[in-house]
Amino acid sequence: MFITPKPLETELLTGQFVLDENCTVFCTDNLLKSVEFFVDCIRKNTGITLNFVDKLDDAVIYFTAPGTDDMAEDEYIIACADGKLGVTVATEAGCFYAVQSLISMFDINNYEGGVPTCRHCFIKDRPKYGYRALHLDIARHFFGTETIKQIIDLMASFKLNVLHLHLSDDQGFRVQIDRYPLINSISSYRNGTELRDGTIHTDSERYGGYLTKAEVAELVNYAGERHIDIVPELDLPGHIVALLAAYPQYSCVGEGIEVRKKWGISKDLLCAGNDDVYPFICNILDELTEMFPSAYFHLGGDETPKDRWCNCKKCRAKLNELHLDSFAELQTYMFNYFAEYLRGKGKTVLGWNDGFTANTHPDTVCHYWMQKTERQTIKAINNGRKAVMSPFFRMYFDYPYAMTPLKKTYGYKPDKGVKKHAEGNILGVEGTVWTEHIKNTDKLFFNLLPRLAALSECAWGTNRHYGDFKNRVKSLEKVWDGQSLNYNARATANQSVFRRLKTVSLFFKKDADVELKNN
Numbered sequence: 001m002f003i004t005p006k007p008l009e010t011e012l013l014t015g016q017f018v019l020d021e022n023c024t025v026f027c028t029d030n031l032l033k034s035v036e037f038f039v040d041c042i043r044k045n046t047g048i049t050l051n052f053v054d055k056l057d058d059a060v061i062y063f064t065a066p067g068t069d070d071m072a073e074d075e076y077i078i079a080c081a082d083g084k085l086g087v088t089v090a091t092e093a094g095c096f097y098a099v100q101s102l103i104s105m106f107d108i109n110n111y112e113g114g115v116p117t118c119r120h121c122f123i124k125d126r127p128k129y130g131y132r133a134l135h136l137d138i139a140r141h142f143f144g145t146e147t148i149k150q151i152i153d154l155m156a157s158f159k160l161n162v163l164h165l166h167l168s169d170d171q172g173f174r175v176q177i178d179r180y181p182l183i184n185s186i187s188s189y190r191n192g193t194e195l196r197d198g199t200i201h202t203d204s205e206r207y208g209g210y211l212t213k214a215e216v217a218e219l220v221n222y223a224g225e226r227h228i229d230i231v232p233e234l235d236l237p238g239h240i241v242a243l244l245a246a247y248p249q250y251s252c253v254g255e256g257i258e259v260r261k262k263w264g265i266s267k268d269l270l271c272a273g274n275d276d277v278y279p280f281i282c283n284i285l286d287e288l289t290e291m292f293p294s295a296y297f298h299l300g301g302d303e304t305p306k307d308r309w310c311n312c313k314k315c316r317a318k319l320n321e322l323h324l325d326s327f328a329e330l331q332t333y334m335f336n337y338f339a340e341y342l343r344g345k346g347k348t349v350l351g352w353n354d355g356f357t358a359n360t361h362p363d364t365v366c367h368y369w370m371q372k373t374e375r376q377t378i379k380a381i382n383n384g385r386k387a388v389m390s391p392f393f394r395m396y397f398d399y400p401y402a403m404t405p406l407k408k409t410y411g412y413k414p415d416k417g418v419k420k421h422a423e424g425n426i427l428g429v430e431g432t433v434w435t436e437h438i439k440n441t442d443k444l445f446f447n448l449l450p451r452l453a454a455l456s457e458c459a460w461g462t463n464r465h466y467g468d469f470k471n472r473v474k475s476l477e478k479v480w481d482g483q484s485l486n487y488n489a490r491a492t493a494n495q496s497v498f499r500r501l502k503t504v505s506l507f508f509k510k511d512a513d514v515e516l517k518n519n
């Protein structure tokens with residue numbers, strides 16, 4: 001019985017349950033959506049129709065939500081014995097997770113005819129972390145609704161519940177904003193893209209696109225039906241060249257900025273000393289928060305060289321006016337300003353950890369990624385800072401498996417070094433997919449699968465055993481074959497250090513697709 005993430009407790013019993021058209025279904029009204037999801041999935045994959053009945057006593061399969069105090073929030077219990085299958089949950093999300101487990105138990109996604117069966121069993125399961133996330137950069141390369149929905153489906157199957165969309169960066173702005181139309185006519189397109197073919201140059205092809213408001217609404221709804229929250233990110237004050245190309249008056253230099261073709265870090269930032277910048281960004285935040293109802297909002301804050309601010313009269317004047325002693329503190333001032341604006345709308349704000357200083361508002365969630373600051377981050381967590389964990393050498397899925405092996409992702413223990421009293425400050429774990437070198441879905445799914453499965457076990461808090469996990473990956477590969485999704489078929493194989501170093505070297509110097517080509 002292959003369920004990923006592996007449940008907390010599984011007891012196999014004698015006998016088996018047969019899933020056929022005699023299996024009548026009962027559920028309490030509040031669970032109907034998830035149970036319909038289950039019934040639809042069975043019908044689509046196997047042709048078997050399960051009929052609903054009005055009374056629990058008449059049902060073979062039943063879902064109830066007594067909401068007892070002794071169940072954790074998203075816990076579920078599956079008791080399958082004597083020809084009956086009962087599911088008990090406290091919340092609708094718990095019911096959705098039970099349904100995902102049932103789909104795996106009956107191996108519905110690998111259906112090859114006949115009657116699906118599963119072993120009689122007792123399963124008790126719940127997530128350790130409430131924030132089980134995947135990040136997707138749609139700025140460097142744009143992925144539209146069809147691909148994002150495929151990702152949402154995969155996330156749902158692994159009981160992940162947050163999709164963090166990196167909507168804007170130096171190379172593109174990927175969502176419709178009505179108040180500032182130049183954002184979509186200028187910021188959403190670039191006139192060339194850096195290539196890595198041994199010489200590193202840019203082509204001159206116009207590239208871009210953006211999600212319309214109708215598409216965002218469709219995605220938010222699709223994700224919501226699968227108990228996934230879409231968290232938007234507007235990265236600032238750096239990684240914002242695309243926006244400044246359309247509205248250069250909000251930069252320190254005022255003119256001559258184009259949507260960036262190259263990767264790396266730009267020196268151009270929002271001007272912190274220009275008072276007009278603040279309402280401009282707030283107006284954009286208004287539209288973004290209207291589109292994305294999530295309780296969370298990500299404000300970026302990473303990788304901001306202060307060269308432009310140092311050379312800008314307005315920024316220097318702002319520093320003096322506020323009596324700040326560094327440009328890092330000026331960044332904190334700006335970040336806190338927008339975070340406060342968002343908190344006024346009921347949002348919990350996240351920021352990348354390298355943008356944090358001692359004065360970053362205590363309610364801001366630290367999104368830890370930069371591994372050299374690990375000790376500092378753990379200390380902050382122990383002192384009360386809430387955090388989401390994406391350590392670079394484990395959770396950055398844009399890098400080759402030769403550099404970031406599956407086993408390393410799988411083995412991540414988010415609370416290592418965190419004191420018992422502070423463990424609750426870790427909200428969860430997030431895998432990131434930056435897309436400078438991911439141009440198409442073949443590479444996207446190759447880099448993501450099977451890492452997404454490993455991420456799900458770190459975030460769900462499974463008692464991990466790599467050998468056992470590897471077996472489950474082999475069964476998942478059959479599912480992905482059936483769905484025509486690319487994956488790294490060698491991710492679980494051992495590779496010599498020599499071979500890995502060679503691949504990493506080729507990746508950085510010559511061919512970002514080296515591993516994909518060798519699959």
Ligand code: ACM
Pocket residue numbers: 302303352369
């Ligand atoms: C980041 O990788 N720049 C957050």
Ligand code: ZN
Pocket residue numbers: 251252270271272273274308309312313314315
């Ligand atoms: Zn400035």
